[in-house]
Amino acid sequence: MDSTGHEFLTNESVAQAVKDFPPSLNWVRYFLRDTLVGSVYRDTTDIFTRGHWTEEGQRHHFMRFQGQPLADAYDAGSKWIYDNAYTAAQRLREIWQKKRGYYDPVYINEPLGDAIHALQDSYSGGHVVRQKDGDSFIIVNILVYDDDNKEAHGDWPGHAALDKRWKTDELGKEAIIAGRELIRIVVASSLVKNDTELWPRWNSLWATFVSLFLVCKFQR
Numbered sequence: 344m345d346s347t348g349h350e351f352l353t354n355e356s357v358a359q360a361v362k363d364f365p366p367s368l369n370w371v372r373y374f375l376r377d378t379l380v381g382s383v384y385r386d387t388t389d390i391f392t393r394g395h396w397t398e399e400g401q402r403h404h405f406m407r408f409q410g411q412p413l414a415d416a417y418d419a420g421s422k423w424i425y426d427n428a429y430t431a432a433q434r435l436r437e438i439w440q441k442k443r444g445y446y447d448p449v450y451i452n453e454p455l456g457d458a459i460h461a462l463q464d465s466y467s468g469g470h471v472v473r474q475k476d477g478d479s480f481i482i483v484n485i486l487v488y489d490d491d492n493k494e495a496h497g498d499w500p501g502h503a504a505l506d507k508r509w510k511t512d513e514l515g516k517e518a519i520i521a522g523r524e525l526i527r528i529v530v531a532s533s534l535v536k537n538d539t540e541l542w543p544r545w546n547s548l549w550a551t552f553v554s555l556f557l558v559c560k561f562q563r
Contacts, residue, residue, distance in 0.1 A: 344467040344518075346383050348509040352463050353379040353456070356522030360530070371530055374435065374451040378526070381449070381456015382463070395488065403457065405465040407485045413561050416485045420461055421557055427458035428529050429545055435533035436541060455529060459522050465557070466518035469505035473514065474560070480517055482559040521556040528552055 344352075357379075361372050385403055386395075394400025398408040402423040407416030431454045438446055464470045465482065469492065472484035486492055488502070495501035509515030528548035535544045 344463050344470075344509055345503070345506045346386060348467075348506065348515070349382045349386070349460060349463055350379050352509060352515065352518050352522060353382040353459055355519045356459065356526060359519065359523040360526035368530075370439075371435065374438070374446075374448050375455070375526065375530075377448045378452045378455050378459060381452040381454070382460045383456075385457055385460040401488065403461055404470060404488075405461050405485065406470050406488050409487050409489065411487075413485055413559075417482065417559050417561075420465065420485070421553070424458045424461050424525075424557075425549060427454040427461075428525055429532075429549075431455035431458065432529045432532040432541070432545055435530065436535075436538075439533065455526070458525065462521055462525060462556070463509075463518045466509070466514040466521070467506055468508060468512075468514070469502035475513070476560075479555070479558055480514060482557065483561060517556075524552060524556065 357375050361368075361375060364372060389395045389400050389403055392400070394403055398411070401408050401411070401416065402419040405420040407413070407419075431451050434450055434454070438450075466473065466480070470486055471482055472486070473480040474483050475481075491499075493502045495504065509518065528545070528551075532541060532545040532548060535541050
């Protein structure tokens with residue numbers, strides 16, 4: 344997905360996620376409002392670190408490297424989203440518990456932005472092939488970022504063209520909903536009563552999230 348798409352979709356997801364927050368959660372709004380920074384700058388970071396072209400970096404964009412089994416790529420991309428979103432939940436909880444005054448929002452929006460970025464890329468046709476099944480969009484293939492993927496040929500419009508289709512296709516709308524729900528489970532997990540409840544609560548909500556937004560249909 345292109346940078347304009349990441350910015351627009353992230354802003355929409357955040358706006359929908361915080362829309363009905365009570366006044367007592369205004370401090371959470373402060374830490375979520377710049378999530379687009381982390382989401383957009385993942386691409387920039389991976390240019391400087393060459394993450395776009397390394398095996399390790401493919402998970403940042405929900406893609407796979409040449410020869411990597413689909414199941415391994417799926418697990419790596421999903422775990423990247425899980426780990427970063429959970430880190431954001433832990434950090435939100437830390438801020439809430441310690442009742443910190445000013446704290447740099449990047450502490451939250453960097454890991455949350457990384458998670459949102461990969462999630463959004465999983466809804467981009469240049470990264471992942473999804474097929475509609477009822478109300479869900481099932482992952483059926485994860486693509487390799489190679490010359491065949493980048494360049495237009497035959498019926499394939501090319502990676503860059505597909506990265507812009509968030510403007511017009513159903514997947515763009517679904518990516519907003521998925522991002523909204525990921526943000527909501529981050530916040531809900533961070534506000535549990537006791538520290539011991541955080542991880543079980545997160546895992547329960549994550550399992551539901553996966554069943555709705557990261558369902559795959561290939562041999563695992």
